[in-house]
Amino acid sequence: MDIKLTINEEEKRFSIEPGEILLDSLRDAGYTSVKEGCKTGDCGACMVLVDGKAMTSCTMFTAQARGNDIKTVKGLNDELAEKLKQSFLDMGAVQCGFCIPGMLISAYSLLSSNPDPTKREIKAALDGNICRCTGYVKQIQAIKRAAEKWEKQENV
Amino acid sequence: MSEQKKRFDVVNKNLQKVDGEALVNGKKVFTDDLHRQTDLVAKILSSPIAHGEITNIDTSKAENIPGVELILHHRNVPRVPYTTAGQGYPEPSPYDAYMFDRKVRYVGDRVAAVAGRSWDAVEKGLEAIEVEFNELEPILDPKESRKSSVTIHDEESSTGIYDPQKNIAAHVDINIGNPEEIINKSDIVVKQKCSTQFAQHAPLEPHISVAQLDPQDRLIIHTSTQVPFHVRRIVSKILDIPIRQIRVIKPRVGGAFGVKQEVLLEDIVSLIALRTKKSVKVRYTREEEFRSSRTRHPIEVEVTLGADRNGKLQAITMEALSNTGAYGTHALTVLSNVGSKTLPLYNKAPNIHFFGDAVYTNLPISGAYRGYGAPQGYFPLEVAIDKLAEETGMDPLEIRKLNHIREGETSPIFEKLGEGREGIVQYIHSCKLNKCIDLGAKEIGWKNRKQVKKSQKNEDKARGFGVTINMQGSGIPLVDLAAARLKLNEDGSFNLYVGATDLGTGSDTVLGQIAAEQLGVDLDKIVVYSSDTDFTPFDSGAYASSTTYVSGNAVKKAAGKVKSKILTMAAEYYDLRVEDLSIHEGQIVSSNQTFELSEIALLSTSSKLETDQQQIEASASEVPEESPPPFSAHFVELEVDTRTGEIKILKYVAAVDCGTAINPNLAEGQMEGAIVNGIGYALTEQMEFNDSGTMINPSFFDYKIPNAEDIPEIEVILVESSEPTGPMGAKSVGEIGINGAIPAISNAVRDATGITLTEAPFTPEKVWKKLKEKSS
Numbered sequence: 001m002d003i004k005l006t007i008n009e010e011e012k013r014f015s016i017e018p019g020e021i022l023l024d025s026l027r028d029a030g031y032t033s034v035k036e037g038c039k040t041g042d043c044g045a046c047m048v049l050v051d052g053k054a055m056t057s058c059t060m061f062t063a064q065a066r067g068n069d070i071k072t073v074k075g076l077n078d079e080l081a082e083k084l085k086q087s088f089l090d091m092g093a094v095q096c097g098f099c100i101p102g103m104l105i106s107a108y109s110l111l112s113s114n115p116d117p118t119k120r121e122i123k124a125a126l127d128g129n130i131c132r133c134t135g136y137v138k139q140i141q142a143i144k145r146a147a148e149k150w151e152k153q154e155n156v
Numbered sequence: 157m158s159e160q161k162k163r164f165d166v167v168n169k170n171l172q173k174v175d176g177e178a179l180v181n182g183k184k185v186f187t188d189d190l191h192r193q194t195d196l197v198a199k200i201l202s203s204p205i206a207h208g209e210i211t212n213i214d215t216s217k218a219e220n221i222p223g224v225e226l227i228l229h230h231r232n233v234p235r236v237p238y239t240t241a242g243q244g245y246p247e248p249s250p251y252d253a254y255m256f257d258r259k260v261r262y263v264g265d266r267v268a269a270v271a272g273r274s275w276d277a278v279e280k281g282l283e284a285i286e287v288e289f290n291e292l293e294p295i296l297d298p299k300e301s302r303k304s305s306v307t308i309h310d311e312e313s314s315t316g317i318y319d320p321q322k323n324i325a326a327h328v329d330i331n332i333g334n335p336e337e338i339i340n341k342s343d344i345v346v347k348q349k350c351s352t353q354f355a356q357h358a359p360l361e362p363h364i365s366v367a368q369l370d371p372q373d374r375l376i377i378h379t380s381t382q383v384p385f386h387v388r389r390i391v392s393k394i395l396d397i398p399i400r401q402i403r404v405i406k407p408r409v410g411g412a413f414g415v416k417q418e419v420l421l422e423d424i425v426s427l428i429a430l431r432t433k434k435s436v437k438v439r440y441t442r443e444e445e446f447r448s449s450r451t452r453h454p455i456e457v458e459v460t461l462g463a464d465r466n467g468k469l470q471a472i473t474m475e476a477l478s479n480t481g482a483y484g485t486h487a488l489t490v491l492s493n494v495g496s497k498t499l500p501l502y503n504k505a506p507n508i509h510f511f512g513d514a515v516y517t518n519l520p521i522s523g524a525y526r527g528y529g530a531p532q533g534y535f536p537l538e539v540a541i542d543k544l545a546e547e548t549g550m551d552p553l554e555i556r557k558l559n560h561i562r563e564g565e566t567s568p569i570f571e572k573l574g575e576g577r578e579g580i581v582q583y584i585h586s587c588k589l590n591k592c593i594d595l596g597a598k599e600i601g602w603k604n605r606k607q608v609k610k611s612q613k614n615e616d617k618a619r620g621f622g623v624t625i626n627m628q629g630s631g632i633p634l635v636d637l638a639a640a641r642l643k644l645n646e647d648g649s650f651n652l653y654v655g656a657t658d659l660g661t662g663s664d665t666v667l668g669q670i671a672a673e674q675l676g677v678d679l680d681k682i683v684v685y686s687s688d689t690d691f692t693p694f695d696s697g698a699y700a701s702s703t704t705y706v707s708g709n710a711v712k713k714a715a716g717k718v719k720s721k722i723l724t725m726a727a728e729y730y731d732l733r734v735e736d737l738s739i740h741e742g743q744i745v746s747s748n749q750t751f752e753l754s755e756i757a758l759l760s761t762s763s764k765l766e767t768d769q770q771q772i773e774a775s776a777s778e779v780p781e782e783s784p785p786p787f788s789a790h791f792v793e794l795e796v797d798t799r800t801g802e803i804k805i806l807k808y809v810a811a812v813d814c815g816t817a818i819n820p821n822l823a824e825g826q827m828e829g830a831i832v833n834g835i836g837y838a839l840t841e842q843m844e845f846n847d848s849g850t851m852i853n854p855s856f857f858d859y860k861i862p863n864a865e866d867i868p869e870i871e872v873i874l875v876e877s878s879e880p881t882g883p884m885g886a887k888s889v890g891e892i893g894i895n896g897a898i899p900a901i902s903n904a905v906r907d908a909t910g911i912t913l914t915e916a917p918f919t920p921e922k923v924w925k926k927l928k929e930k931s932s
Contacts, residue, residue, distance in 0.1 A: 032189035033182020037360045038442040042856035045360055073182040085180040089172045092821025096660020097179025098360040098410030126864035132358055132411050133660050134825055135832030136864040
């Protein structure tokens with residue numbers, strides 16, 4: 001079956017099998033920032049933005065994504081995304097980096113709708129992203145700091 | 157802190173990871189990103205039974221499935237005994253594994269592998285293989301293993317097993333002084349038995365390996381490993397191909413924690429690539445990772461302390477029964493570390509007996525896991541120390557200060573007990589453990605803890621505070637080898653080639669910082685290339701908390717050699733005395749002149765020098781003669797819900813002496829990650845099995861590792877310290893952080909409720925039962 005999806009603001013044609021999941025379609029098409037850690041919707045490494053909402057692409061059929069605006073971490077390059085990425089790097093929030101694209105998707109989704117989240121809200125937003133390296137401490141700090149910088153800039 | 161910061165220009169600074177930019181942008185850096193499309197893919201058929209002989213295997217139907225290209229099983233592969241442990245040669249683990257064997261020894265063991273042109277074809281192929289087993293009685297209880305009439309490794313070809321008939325993979329017994337006799341005469345005796353569970357590493361990236369042949373028919377393996385050089389040697393051995401025909405490349409690794417110190421998939425992809433001449437990939441699913449990779453050794457340890465009435469330790473005995481599962485990979489060394497990484501901490505006890513066995517069972521294979529036996533040993537030891545404090549009426553901090561090792565001191569354990577062999581005599585040059593205890597106590601509010609407990613209003617919640625201290629090591633002395641090579645480029649930058657393996661820990665960055673510091677340049681002048689057996693020099697690999705200390709020293713040496721070659725060339729060219737020259741911030745400095753390093757760099761390969769042109773470069777090897785321990789004190793404040801048995805950690809503080817933190821952010825990150833890993837190990841993580849030995853919770857949904865909402869407030873304190881034998885004063889910090897959670901939580905729960913938790917994980921059910929027992 002041939003379908004068209006909008007990924008990172010580009011229309012792309014996919015030839016898919018029935019039952020094919022979005023994670024596989026994306027990775028096969030070269031969107032390898034979307035990582036596979038469990039394929040059961042538990043780890044969040046495969047998260048993408050679907051119409052601005054963070055979703056695990058391993059629990060979504062590719063065909064379901066028709067008509068949605070799909071974004072991967074590579075497609076996030078506005079100011080907010082850059083602030084988040086730089087903050088993660090500055091704070092030492094990246095170790096192996098395998099969970100990071102998914103975590104940035106969650107963080108971006110959070111800050112897009114809630115520019116000044118509490119620590120508790122940040123933790124809740126990251127709840128679907130497992131990280132085995134960092135213990136989450138620096139990621140929570142990095143998101144808080146990115147939010148502070150983002151808010152300051154928005155207010156200017 | 158300020159004084160130390162001034163001493164360094166590049167080291168002890170929070171510089172951005174050299175691979176960070178690529179990682180946050182999700183670039184193609186992991187094995188599957190680089191090799192999404194391969195000619196073939198392959199999967200492993202694993203054993204559905206815990207113990208049995210394969211009496212027949214019929215692959216004819218599977219071979220006829222369109223797309224299936226090759227099936228491997230015990231009848232068509234070499235039968236070479238080896239160990240999957242990626243340890244230095246000769247490995248201290250028994251050679252008791254075979255690529256595919258006639259026997260299966262746990263649910264998840266290898267039976268066959270199918271390679272085909274699509275995942276679909278391969279899965280159909282797996283289903284079509286017909287296997288007949290002669291089922292044997294499995295041993296599922298390590299306590300039964302030694303006396304069982306069943307023998308798990310009855311094959312004659314295996315070597316290095318301590319006592320195959322009794323299912324004992326490894327045995328340790330060291331005795332110093334007269335511990336049993338002294339304990340009998342001691343004023344105070346404390347006995348404590350504790351046990352730990354099967355727990356898994358769960359790196360976010362499961363195991364994956366890709367193999368292909370290059371145009372010269374050399375075998376190229378891309379693999380997510382901690383030990384590229386051991387992979388090359390072990391694949392060469394199993395498949396009987398020369399080492400020169402193999403190149404192993406480690407791309408970025410998505411977490412490892414010890415589970416990738418094993419050669420799990422590389423032999424299979426290699427043989428498929430050699431036989432089909434096609435590129436091939438094997439990757440574990442999460443479920444396969446749970447069932448068939450490696451676990452932490454469950455160990456039951458009994459500690460007996462003998463002390464005088466003032467709390468001074470006189471003798472310690474420690475007996476361990478370790479469950480190595482179906483194969484003996486890391487059996488001896490993990491067992492050794494239960495004692496060797498714990499007992500030297502309390503060197504005031506002159507009489508020590510450490511003994512135990514690692515036994516086979518028909519359960520998943522235990523292997524290397526961050527901490528490597530130390531967490532299992534610290535559990536009873538630190539609970540016992542708290543009980544000793546109670547007996548003497550001393551504060552738990554004071555009893556520890558009275559008995560722990562200090563700078564200038566040694567322990568006979570260092571010499572008697574190494575990793576699977578005798579150790580080395582070693583004195584402690586850096587130990588700021590008292591400061592760790594003091595700073596940690598301040599941060600948790602140790603002094604006020606009794607008031608805090610009293611002020612607790614909700615009577616269903618019992619508040620408690622717990623402490624534990626611990627140490628680890630920095631590499632394996634006289635065993636590890638690390639090498640580094642540096643070459644100067646014409647613009648004054650350097651290529652740094654290290655065999656050392658960055659697993660996400662940040663070691664490429666740390667080693668780059670060490671090189672930059674030694675050379676007098678910024679980190680961005682160092683181009684780090686690591687873990688490629690064709691291009692980088694040998695390194696044992698990333699395990700045993702070795703990289704910062706051992707590989708760091710190799711880098712420092714190589715950088716020192718290169719620097720002296722640069723200065724020699726500069727002195728000759730500018731007609732200066734080499735003794736007057738140094739390099740600072742990328743400039744060659746003499747008493748009254750400065751030159752850009754890039755000038756000499758360009759000159760070195762310029763025809764201006766005619767026959768004196770040269771590639772300025774150097775390499776260096778490092779074999780550590782000591783293993784300086786990092787030290788740490790952990791503190792926990794928690795609440796126990798006395799109605800449900802649920803433990804809620806409110807605050808976790810760990811102060812650590814890891815020498816100079818080369819990159820403080822990354823050092824803290826190692827601690828924080830290990831602490832949360834340890835909290836999971838203490839509270840929720842457990843592989844569970846049914847009566848036939850099948851793991852029943854092989855998913856992140858059922859095997860609960862902590863996520864962001866589960867973590868308490870965590871405070872890591874890097875205590876200022878400098879290790880004279882370490883690069884720029886550094887020790888290692890990769891493992892130590894996992895040693896504290898179990899005993900600190902157990903001690904805090906006793907402080908809160910009076911019950912002693914002795915079996916990890918501390919699930920609400922176990923806590924509730926103990927609370928019931930106590931109240932009835």
